[in-house]
Amino acid sequence: MINYNSLVKKWAAELELYELPEAQNLVEWLLEQHLGLRRVDMMNFLEEKDLPKSLLDDFERLKKGEPIQQILGKAPFYGREFQVSRDTLIPRNETEELVHLIIKENPQSGLKILDIGTGTGCIPITLFLEMNEAEVYGLDVSESALAIAHKNAEELKAKVHCIHLDILEEELPIGDLDILVSNPPYIPEKGKEKMHRNVLDFEPQLALFVPDENPLLFYRRIAILGKKALKPKGKLYFEIHEDYGKDVQNLLFDLGYSEVEIIPDLNGKDRMVKGKNL
Numbered sequence: 001m002i003n004y005n006s007l008v009k010k011w012a013a014e015l016e017l018y019e020l021p022e023a024q025n026l027v028e029w030l031l032e033q034h035l036g037l038r039r040v041d042m043m044n045f046l047e048e049k050d051l052p053k054s055l056l057d058d059f060e061r062l063k064k065g066e067p068i069q070q071i072l073g074k075a076p077f078y079g080r081e082f083q084v085s086r087d088t089l090i091p092r093n094e095t096e097e098l099v100h101l102i103i104k105e106n107p108q109s110g111l112k113i114l115d116i117g118t119g120t121g122c123i124p125i126t127l128f129l130e131m132n133e134a135e136v137y138g139l140d141v142s143e144s145a146l147a148i149a150h151k152n153a154e155e156l157k158a159k160v161h162c163i164h165l166d167i168l169e170e171e172l173p174i175g176d177l178d179i180l181v182s183n184p185p186y187i188p189e190k191g192k193e194k195m196h197r198n199v200l201d202f203e204p205q206l207a208l209f210v211p212d213e214n215p216l217l218f219y220r221r222i223a224i225l226g227k228k229a230l231k232p233k234g235k236l237y238f239e240i241h242e243d244y245g246k247d248v249q250n251l252l253f254d255l256g257y258s259e260v261e262i263i264p265d266l267n268g269k270d271r272m273v274k275g276k277n278l
């Protein structure tokens, strides 16, 4: 017999890839999903030999560094659950901040919005559900990511039009936009060395990396497309790599955007850039 607390501690110690507090959170998350147990059940006693095989299998995957969201097939975002797969980026807290900024700054109804590089569809789905009668589009080059975005939109009852397109090669099929948003790939290849194995081995490279010699590749292309696709005074919102705030800001000024601002995330790191079409 072992109690909940001791099991959390024992298993957390086995998750060598994580710092202890994070390891404990992950084990608690797994136990909650499989057994419905929470921290408040600390005094519950468990028979280790009776733990379900599915829980033990998932724990083995966790030990190998697979992200818990992929093991469970879902991730929280802005108070809802989104399906994720090996083909989609796991939605991040920083992206919740970007979405929150857009919702806060745009209370009007009926806005036309496009998200470029939509992954799970977390951005357009949340904007549709949180804003008033928005007309929302999500675009991605990955068909398998789009299939997940489509499922999420259905599951969460959000009307999101999914578009399959390579923005580096093709023109945008829609225009007259009030808002263009993107969290594009932005990590230079050289950043791979510093990255945690659970990101590197399990998340899609297509969603993450840009060539070292051209880190602003997506920002430049999207901002150029935005000049044509946005209405006059239409707004562009980017999530950015913390090291490139000034560079993205200068790029937008050079391309003729106005009111270009860098906005930090809750950790104080440069994380968003916004601008207005003339």
Ligand SMILES: C[S@@+](CC[C@H](N)C(=O)[O-])C[C@H]1O[C@@H](n2cnc3c(N)ncnc32)[C@H](O)[C@@H]1O
Residues within 6 Å of the ligand: 088, 089, 090, 091, 092, 095, 116, 117, 118, 119, 120, 121, 122, 123, 139, 140, 141, 142, 145, 165, 166, 167, 168, 169, 183, 184, 185, 186, 206, 207, 208
């Ligand atoms: C950083 S992920 C963002 C995913 C999601 N929007 C989020 O914030 O969680 C970038 C996305 O851009 C997509 N992508 C990469 N290259 C692209 C391209 N050339 N055209 C369109 N989408 C692309 C990837 O498939 C991936 O889904």
